[in-house]
Amino acid sequence: MTDPLDEVLRGIMERAPEDDIDPTLERVRAVCELLGDPQRAYRVVHLTGTNGKSSTARMVERLVREHGLRTGRFTSPHLNRVTERIAIDGEPISDERFVEVWQDVAPYVHMVDAREQAEGRPRLSFFEVFAVMAFAAFADAPVDVAVVEVGLGGRWDATNVADGEVAVITPVAYDHERYLGHTLVEIAGEKAGIVKDGATLVLSRQEEDAEGVILHAAAEHGARVVREGVDIDVVDRRVAVGGQLLDLRGTGGVYTEVFLPLHGEHQAHNALAALAAVEALMAGGGALDGSVVEAAFADVDSPGRLELVRSSPTVLVDGAHNPAGAQALVTAVEEAFAFQRVVGVVGVMADKDAEGFLSVLEPSFAEIVVTRSSSPRAMDLEDLAEIAVEVFGEDRVHVRERLDDAVTLAADLAEREVDRGAAVVVTGSFPLVAEARVLTGRA
Numbered sequence: 001m002t003d004p005l006d007e008v009l010r011g012i013m014e015r016a017p018e019d020d021i022d023p024t025l026e027r028v029r030a031v032c033e034l035l036g037d038p039q040r041a042y043r044v045v046h047l048t049g050t051n052g053k054s055s056t057a058r059m060v061e062r063l064v065r066e067h068g069l070r071t072g073r074f075t076s077p078h079l080n081r082v083t084e085r086i087a088i089d090g091e092p093i094s095d096e097r098f099v100e101v102w103q104d105v106a107p108y109v110h111m112v113d114a115r116e117q118a119e120g121r122p123r124l125s126f127f128e129v130f131a132v133m134a135f136a137a138f139a140d141a142p143v144d145v146a147v148v149e150v151g152l153g154g155r156w157d158a159t160n161v162a163d164g165e166v167a168v169i170t171p172v173a174y175d176h177e178r179y180l181g182h183t184l185v186e187i188a189g190e191k192a193g194i195v196k197d198g199a200t201l202v203l204s205r206q207e208e209d210a211e212g213v214i215l216h217a218a219a220e221h222g223a224r225v226v227r228e229g230v231d232i233d234v235v236d237r238r239v240a241v242g243g244q245l246l247d248l249r250g251t252g253g254v255y256t257e258v259f260l261p262l263h264g265e266h267q268a269h270n271a272l273a274a275l276a277a278v279e280a281l282m283a284g285g286g287a288l289d290g291s292v293v294e295a296a297f298a299d300v301d302s303p304g305r306l307e308l309v310r311s312s313p314t315v316l317v318d319g320a321h322n323p324a325g326a327q328a329l330v331t332a333v334e335e336a337f338a339f340q341r342v343v344g345v346v347g348v349m350a351d352k353d354a355e356g357f358l359s360v361l362e363p364s365f366a367e368i369v370v371t372r373s374s375s376p377r378a379m380d381l382e383d384l385a386e387i388a389v390e391v392f393g394e395d396r397v398h399v400r401e402r403l404d405d406a407v408t409l410a411a412d413l414a415e416r417e418v419d420r421g422a423a424v425v426v427t428g429s430f431p432l433v434a435e436a437r438v439l440t441g442r443a
Helices: 004-013 026-034 053-066 095-118 126-140 184-194 208-220 265-283 290-298 323-336 354-361 381-392 403-416 430-439
Strands: 043-048 071-074 086-088 145-149 166-169 200-203 224-227 233-240 243-250 253-260 307-310 314-318 341-346 367-370 397-399 422-427
Touching: 004 095, 004 126, 026 095, 026 126, 043 053, 043 184, 043 265, 053 071, 053 145, 053 265, 053 290, 071 126, 086 126, 095 126, 126 145, 166 184, 166 265, 184 208, 200 208, 200 265, 224 265, 233 265, 243 265, 253 265, 253 290, 265 323, 307 430, 314 323, 314 430, 323 354, 323 422, 341 354, 341 403, 354 381, 367 381, 367 403, 381 397, 403 422, 403 430, 422 430
Parallel strands: 043 145, 043 166, 071 145, 166 200, 200 224, 314 422, 341 367, 341 422, 367 397
Antiparallel strands: 071 086, 233 243, 243 253, 307 314
């Protein structure tokens, strides 16, 4: 007997993938209008940026939920189950509910599909359908606040039919240049497209060119801007067992000794952005209850982001997939752990800057094992190995087709030259990290 969820997913997955962009909001807007504009039934915090979006979204959602409000969270990509993308009160919707939501929206999706195809345009993509389903699921729950992460960019992203009362832009770096542009100015301009009239914009530290573009867009929309380094800041941070202790200066005051169970300086800055977003949402920029902030942050998790999945030897997984993400990864590993020897297991997607990514890892990784995920978008193994040899040298590069073989070899290489302090880091893409989590029993 066919599983109803599998049947629904097969139909949705046959649509254009989320990296096949046809830049328009009209399809999603049309379906939402037919559904009664569910995206307007609750308050919205909208997030974009190059790295840190999902972690920041999870922190925002947890802070809002700690205030006793019902939450919806829409993030991407998923790690192991597609239902992870749509969460109510912090939990992925059930398989049964996923099927019900699809059945609710399907007639309207098909109606718009037919209209678009009759006029020679593509039907809704996989990601567009998911965005519609998330908006509908949140309205039906109903939630008080939806925390919505863009899929790609901002201006033309399917999620941008929602009007974010608070917009958050995490650091902008180079990624998805094929779709967003080849300069930081172009990329930042696309991401600034989520800022709406009269909204509050929480802006993480940016390169000067990117910041200028974003501030100009905010001014055009009359948005109130909360800038890291000007209005808010990470005052202090100390490495702690299982994470870090933070002193954060928000718009409402300074919050001290806040424990965050995530590693890396980048996560401290993500926490700051989340705090400022919730100050704007819940307190009009004023102070939040310190005990609420402490309880929420202490309960935050971010699967697949410098996550410990195995011991002896230590195996960490991290979804870094561009040079900026790689830099955050190596900095966090060096700060949070006292490893004597690190071996990487690396597989990247075909559209990524593999050379730039590997070049950042090279000084910190003793050797790497090149592999690939099962994703059809994964870079060809021989091509990646060739790039890896150019960066690391032939003696430091190994190749394994299967991930389990790659991890086994990496563990052996890591422990071969040291008695203790050996580690394996699996990184390069979220599909690879997802499969590593399954392999190690974390999913």
